Every structure is written in structure tokens, then in C-alpha cells.
Amino acid sequence: QVQLVESGGGLVQAGGSLRLSCAASGRAVSRSAMGWFRQAPGKEREFVAAISRSSSIIYADSVKGRFTISRDSVKNTVFLEMNSLKPEDTAVYYCAGRAVYTSTSYLSEEYAYWGQGTQVTVSS
DSSP, X not given: OOXXXXXXXXXXXXXXXXXXXXXXESSOGGGSOEEEEEEOTTSOOEEEEEEOTTOOEEEOTTTTTTEEEEEETTTTEEEEEEOSOOGGGOEEEEEEEOSSOOSOOSOXXXXXXXXXXXXXXXXX
């Protein structure tokens, strides 16, 4: 059974940084396509970043140059380093994994496994 557990969220001032972690069990993150999504109050879940099995990476335009996705195969963990945070980055951030395909995807429906989410709040 695959489990994804996010951590690292919190309250930060605009311009600050946070590092989110997604610890996986039941599946190797190095052999999977993994992604980060977020959902702000009253809005739909949106794509943030993803990394493929071959380490190809994609980002949403809104976070390019500020966020970095990475993984540690030994710790079986995926990270999202977030810098220059803005109030509009406030959301619950979710880690996700694809079940079969190993390529990246922007589409949440193509991810089979999801964590419980971690809250990120950026104050102005």
C-alpha cells in the first residue's frame, strides 16, 4: 500500500522560504513520477511541479524561478523548496504520485496516490 506523508508547511512572511517534504512508503520515488499540487480556499486544486522517473521536471508558470522540486532516493522523499513566497502561494499543498506512467503530468486526475496535505500560509 502506497502512503505519502507531507510535512514542512507553516506560516511565513512574504519573501520568505519553506521546504516541504513528502515521505513515501510502499513505492520508490526514484522509480515514479511525483508531483506537487495546491488548493487555496474556494479554488480548484492546481498543479505546482512534477518530476519524472528520468528526472525531467516541469513547473507551473506561477512558481517558475521560485520553487524547486527534487527527490532523495535514499530517504524515499520528494521535496518542494519554495522561495520568495507570496501571499497568493497560500494553500494546502499536496504530494501526489502516478501509479503506472513515469512521465510528468499537469493533470491531477493522472495521479493515483495523494498525501493528506500540509498548510502553507504566507502573510503580507
